[in-house]
Amino acid sequence: MPPRFFYLDTPDLPLPARHRFPAAKYRLLRERIAAGRLIGRAALVPSPPARLADLHRAHTEAYVASVVGGTLSPEAQRRIGLPWSPTLARRSRATVGGSLAAAREALGFGVSGQLAGGTHHAHRDFGSGYCVFNDLAIAALTLLTDGSVRRVAILDCDVHQGDGNAAILNAEPAVFVVSVHSEKNFPFRKVASDLDIALPDGADDAVFLRAVEQALDAVSAFRPDIVLYLAGADPLAADTLGRLAVSAAGLAKRDETVFGRLRATGVPVAVVAGGGYAKPIELTVEVYARTYAVAASTHGL
Numbered sequence: 001m002p003p004r005f006f007y008l009d010t011p012d013l014p015l016p017a018r019h020r021f022p023a024a025k026y027r028l029l030r031e032r033i034a035a036g037r038l039i040g041r042a043a044l045v046p047s048p049p050a051r052l053a054d055l056h057r058a059h060t061e062a063y064v065a066s067v068v069g070g071t072l073s074p075e076a077q078r079r080i081g082l083p084w085s086p087t088l089a090r091r092s093r094a095t096v097g098g099s100l101a102a103a104r105e106a107l108g109f110g111v112s113g114q115l116a117g118g119t120h121h122a123h124r125d126f127g128s129g130y131c132v133f134n135d136l137a138i139a140a141l142t143l144l145t146d147g148s149v150r151r152v153a154i155l156d157c158d159v160h161q162g163d164g165n166a167a168i169l170n171a172e173p174a175v176f177v178v179s180v181h182s183e184k185n186f187p188f189r190k191v192a193s194d195l196d197i198a199l200p201d202g203a204d205d206a207v208f209l210r211a212v213e214q215a216l217d218a219v220s221a222f223r224p225d226i227v228l229y230l231a232g233a234d235p236l237a238a239d240t241l242g243r244l245a246v247s248a249a250g251l252a253k254r255d256e257t258v259f260g261r262l263r264a265t266g267v268p269v270a271v272v273a274g275g276g277y278a279k280p281i282e283l284t285v286e287v288y289a290r291t292y293a294v295a296a297s298t299h300g301l
C-alpha cells in the first residue's frame with residue numbers, strides 16, 4: 001500500500017488586500033500535484049487537526065488558548081504577520097496535525113509529507129514570521145513521547161534560520177536540529193541550533209549544495225530514526241524574501257540529494273513545504289511541486 005500525503009483542506013487564509021503573504025500557494029500546489037500526478041500512487045488526504053495536548057508539548061497553554069479562542073493581542077498578531085481569523089486558527093492546528101500525521105506515515109512507509117508546514121519561527125509562547133504553531137517541534141516531541149522513535153533530526157533548508165525550532169528543542173538531546181540559511185536574513189536575532197550553516201548574500205547553487213551535503217553528513221552522524229525535512233522554496237534567486245541566488249535546478253538537486261541519501265541509508269523522511277515568496281508565486285509552486293515529485297519518485301511511488 002502506498003503512503004498518504006497531507007494537505008490543508010481549509011479555505012485560503014483571508015488577508016487584507018496587498019498583504020505580502022501568498023496565501024493561494026498551498027491550493028495551487030495541491031492542484032499542480034493532482035493535475036500532474038506528481039506523487040504517483042501516493043494518496044492525497046486532508047491534514048487532521050492537532051490535539052490540544054499535542055500543541056501543549058511545544059507551546060504554553062495560554063498561547064494555545066489565545067490562538068484557538070481568538071484572543072491574540074494586536075501586537076501578537078503583528079509579530080505573526082497574519083491577522084487572526086477562524087480560518088487562521090483552523091489552518092494552524094491542521095498544519096501541526098498534518099506534519100505529525102506525515103511523520104507517522106513516514107515511519108510506516110519510508111516517506112510522506114504535508115503540502116504545507118515548516119512553521120519554524122513559532123516559539124513556545126508567541127508566533128512570528130507567518131508561523132503560529134511549531135509543527136516540526138511538536139511532531140518530534142510527540143513521536144519521542146509516545147515511544148515511536150528514540151532520535152529525531154530536523155533538516156531545515158528554508159532560507160530563514162529556524163529560531164523557533166532551536167528555542168523549543170535546544171534542551172532536548174534526542175532531537176538534532178540543523179539549519180542551512182541566509183546569514184543576513186530574518187530572523188535578525190537568531191537562536192543557535194545544534195548546527196547552523198549561515199550563507200552569504202547571493203550564495204549560488206554550488207555553495208548552497210555544499211552546505212546541504214555538510215548538513216546531511218551531520219544528520220547521518222546523529223543516526224536519527226526519522227528525518228523531518230523542511231524543504232523551503234525561498235532559497236530561490238527569484239524569491240522576494242530570500243537574499244540567496246539558488247536556481248530551481250539547484251533546489252531540485254538539493255531534494256534529489258536529501259531524499260536519495262536518506263533512502264539509501266533506510267532513514268524515513270517526512271517533508272514539509274516551508275517558505276516561498278517568489279513573484280509570480282507560480283515559480284515557488286513549481287519548486288515545491290518538484291520537491292514532492294522527487295520524494296515520491298525516489299521511493300518508487
Ligand SMILES: [Zn+2]
Pocket residue numbers: 158159160232234274275276
Ligand atoms: Zn523562509
